[in-house]
Amino acid sequence: MDEEYDVIVLGTGxxxxxxxxxxxxxxxxxxxxxxxxxxxxxxxxITPLEDLYKRFSxxxxxxxxxxxxxxxxxxxxxxxxxxxxRKAMISAACxxxxxxRKLLFMNVIKGQLVRMLLITQVxxxxxxxxxxxxxxxxxxxxxxxxxxxxxxxxxxxxGIFEKRRFxxxxxxxxxxxxxxxxxxxxxxxxxxxxxxxxxxFSLGQDVMDFTGHALALYRTxxxxxxxxxxxxxxxxxxxxxxxxxxxxxxxxxxxGLGELPQGFARLSAIYGGTYMLNKPIEEIVMENGKVxxxxxEGEIARCKQLICxxxxxxxxxxxxxxxxxxxxVMSHPIKNTGDVNSCQIIIPQIxxxxxxxxxxxxxxxxxxxxxxxxxIAIASSVVETNDPEKELKPALDLLEPIEQKFVSISDQYAxxxxxxxxxxxxxxxYDATTHFETTCDDIKDIYKRVxxxxxxxxxxxxxxxxxxxxxxxx
Numbered sequence: 083m084d085e086e087y088d089v090i091v092l093g094t095g096x097x098x099x100x101x102x103x104x105x106x107x108x109x110x111x112x113x114x115x116x117x118x119x120x121x122x123x124x125x126x127x128i129t130p131l132e133d134l135y136k137r138f139s140x141x142x143x144x145x146x147x148x149x150x151x152x153x154x155x156x157x158x159x160x161x162x163x164x165x166x167x168r169k170a171m172i173s174a175a176c177x178x179x180x181x182x183r184k185l186l187f188m189n190v191i192k193g194q195l196v197r198m199l200l201i202t203q204v205x206x207x208x209x210x211x212x213x214x215x216x217x218x219x220x221x222x223x224x225x226x227x228x229x230x231x232x233x234x235x236x237x238x239x240x241g242i243f244e245k246r247r248f249x250x251x252x253x254x255x256x257x258x259x260x261x262x263x264x265x266x267x268x269x270x271x272x273x274x275x276x277x278x279x280x281x282x283f284s285l286g287q288d289v290m291d292f293t294g295h296a297l298a299l300y301r302t303x304x305x306x307x308x309x310x311x312x313x314x315x316x317x318x319x320x321x322x323x324x325x326x327x328x329x330x331x332x333x334x335x336x337x338g339l340g341e342l343p344q345g346f347a348r349l350s351a352i353y354g355g356t357y358m359l360n361k362p363i364e365e366i367v368m369e370n371g372k373v374x375x376x377x378x379e380g381e382i383a384r385c386k387q388l389i390c391x392x393x394x395x396x397x398x399x400x401x402x403x404x405x406x407x408x409x410x411v412m413s414h415p416i417k418n419t420g421d422v423n424s425c426q427i428i429i430p431q432i433x434x435x436x437x438x439x440x441x442x443x444x445x446x447x448x449x450x451x452x453x454x455x456x457x458i459a460i461a462s463s464v465v466e467t468n469d470p471e472k473e474l475k476p477a478l479d480l481l482e483p484i485e486q487k488f489v490s491i492s493d494q495y496a497x498x499x500x501x502x503x504x505x506x507x508x509x510x511x512y513d514a515t516t517h518f519e520t521t522c523d524d525i526k527d528i529y530k531r532v533x534x535x536x537x538x539x540x541x542x543x544x545x546x547x548x549x550x551x552x553x554x555x556x
Contacts, residue, residue, distance in 0.1 A: 083381035087113045087356075089532070090376050090383060092363060092390035095123040096518075097509040099343035099350070100525050101389050101532075103202060106353035108533075113383055114350060115376070119360040120340075121347060122158075123391060124492075125512060127340030127451070129155040134409075138488045147485070148411070149453025155338035156409060156451065158490070159512045160443045160460040162213055162332035162426060164299075164519060165196045165323055194522035196333065197539055204345040211449055213332035214422035216324075218296040219429035219440075220288060224418055224480065227296045229321045244289060251283040251293075255317050271311035279310045291430040293317070295439055299517060302431070302438065332426060332517070337450045366395055366506070373506050387505045387532060392495035398508060399495040405514045406470035407462040409488040410481050415457055416444055417480070423448040423457075426516055427480065434476045438464040441516040442477050462514040465491065501531050 088110040091102045099121070102114045120126055128134045130151030131144045144151060199205050217224040220239060228237040234249040259265045269282065280290050294300045298316040305313055323331030335341045347357060358378075365377035366388065375384040392399040415421045429440035444459040445451055452458050461477035470491050478484065497508035510524045526537040 083378065083383045085113075086384040086386075087111045088385070089113075089387045089389060090115070090385040092116070092376065092388070092394040093123045093509075094118070094121045094343050094347065094359070095125045095391050095509070095512075096339070096343045096346075097521060097525055097528070098123070098389060098391060099346035100198060101528060102355060103204070103346035103349035103353075104198075104529065105389075105532075106350040106355040107202065109353075112350055112355040113358070113385070114347070114355055115358045115361045115363065115378065117360070117362055121344045121359070122340045123343075124393075125157075125159045125339060125343065127155045127157050127338030129338075131156070134488065138490070140486075140488075144486075147413075149456065153447075153453040154451065155340065156458060156488075157339045157460070159339070159407070160441075160445075160462065161339060161512075161516055161518050161521070162334055162443060163195050163199075163210070164319070164331055164517050165326075165333050194526075195518040198522070198525075199342075199345075201539060202346070202349055204342075204349055207345040207348055208341055209336045210333040211336060211424070212328065213330045213334055213424045213426060213443075215419055215425040216296065216330045216332065217419060217425060217427045218292040219427060219433055219476065219480075220292070221433070222476075222479075224416075224427055225292075227292060229297065229324050239292065240289060244286060247283050247285055248289055251279075251285060252321070254283070255314055256321065258314055258318070271314055272309050274310055275307050276310040276313045277306045279313075280306075287432070291432055292428075295430040296428045297321075299515070299519070301513075301515060329422075330426070334424065334445060334449055363394055368504070371503055373504055387501075387507065389507045389509070389528065389532065391509050392497070392511060395506065395508060396495075398497060398499040398504075398506060400498050401493050402496045403494040404465035404470070405462060405492050405494055405512075406465050406474060407460060407490050407492070407514075408471065408474055408478065409490075410459045410461070410478070410484045411452075411486040412457045412459060412481060412484055413455060414483075415446070416442075416459065427477070428516075429476055436463070436473070437466055438514070440474060440477050441514060442480065443516045462516070464514050507532050 089105050089112050091098050091114040094116040102112055106112050128137060131148055131154035132151045134156050135144055216227045218227050225239040228234045231249045231252055234252055235245050240248060257265045294305060297320050298313045320331050351357060361378045363378055367375040367377055367382055373388045375382045419425050423446045425444050427442040431437055431439050440463040442459060442461045444457055446457040447454045459481050461474045467473055471489055494511040496510050499506055501507040507528050513520050529537040
């Protein structure tokens with residue numbers, strides 16, 4: 083502790099661990115501490131199952147029907163990774179799975195977290211499975227999200243005339259090339275809104291719902307009145323990812339999301355980072371309005387910059403909302419999904435008269451996070467009323483029967499101090515979405531404020547090659 087560091091990081095959530103790892107790779111001297119005795123902080127995976135019961139103050143022990151407690155690893159905040167690549171070669175030993183440990187070569191352009199994993203070589207510590215399906219909710223039922231022309235024509239989500247219009251829309255999106263004006267068909271995506279594009283193909287409200295929320299992954303309908311180029315690129319990312327991985331564009335790490343922060347913690351340690359768990363933080367030491375250190379157990383570690391989650395410095399954040407999450411343990415897959423072992427369901431806001439979408443993600447024993455034959459489904463959304471659990475009823479109805487529920491309501495915080503003068507850089511609380519794209523946006527924003535430059539994937543790639551050589555891609 084009696085040393086000076088370039089950066090001290092408080093909290094071992096995914097955001098903090100990624101930044102700690104990147105700072106270490108960039109040559110910064112990093113001290114990383116957490117008041118907890120485990121990695122993950124708010125985004126931890128809880129094991130064994132007995133600890134989950136204790137965390138939610140449930141009486142007694144898990145019933146014998148739940149199997150062995152150590153077979154469970156339950157995410158407190160459920161999210162999937164969005165994947166896509168220009169070039170990929172998957173191990174012949176695992177033809178239908180994304181397995182970075184057996185990866186021969188991949189140049190991923192998005193999603194952002196997968197790209198960070200590959201560039202930093204954290205994939206050496208992790209294995210992934212492809213999520214088996216992506217569904218959207220309409221009038222009380224769920225439907226597979228149609229992405230290809232063939233799926234559009236076969237989908238029961240739309241009527242026969244709507245199917246053909248949607249098919250033409252997908253062809254337009256697939257053919258769109260920013261360098262080829264002919265593919266724009268006289269339409270300027272940088273000026274025209276997404277509402278205009280939907281109108282061009284005479285698409286109705288239901289199609290707009292699942293396109294914007296289940297394909298483009300928007301959380302609200304604000305995108306409708308913005309230039310449609312971003313939505314086109316989002317849909318292309320989704321469809322290209324699906325085409326490459328077959329079942330869905332989403333990936334999930336074996337043994338739970340808690341493996342992700344641990345992977346980046348290992349990266350930081352390899353490059354000289356120092357880790358201390360179970361360290362109570364007594365004081366953020368300031369001089370003339372600027373952070374100079376952190377006090378723990380009577381000792382002060384000095385620093386030039388501080389990165390932390392909101393819980394470590396509540397006087398510099400503001401509450402911006404709440405998220406309700408319900409973890410559901412089941413002995414069956416979700417109905418009408420073809421008995422898949424994993425899936426995502428998006429319930430668009432307009433379908434249930436809400437301002438925010440409801441998200442459901444399901445994983446199972448196939449991912450080494452539950453006892454054999456058991457399934458974990460987690461429903462989440464932004465809190466809008468005084469009865470948050472009731473708000474998730476449309477999602478819970480899809481999951482019945484439910485053996486056990488674990489309900490949490492978490493405050494969401496955003497920094498009020500952006501760190502320019504104090505050199506304190508605070509992450510945002512994780513949102514209700516079931517993907518990491520918003521988390522990666524926060525990471526890149528903090529990186530820019532800490533380093534004074536944009537986060538550059540290409541520059542990180544060069545740094546990786548300097549460290550690992552050309553063998554780093556093999």
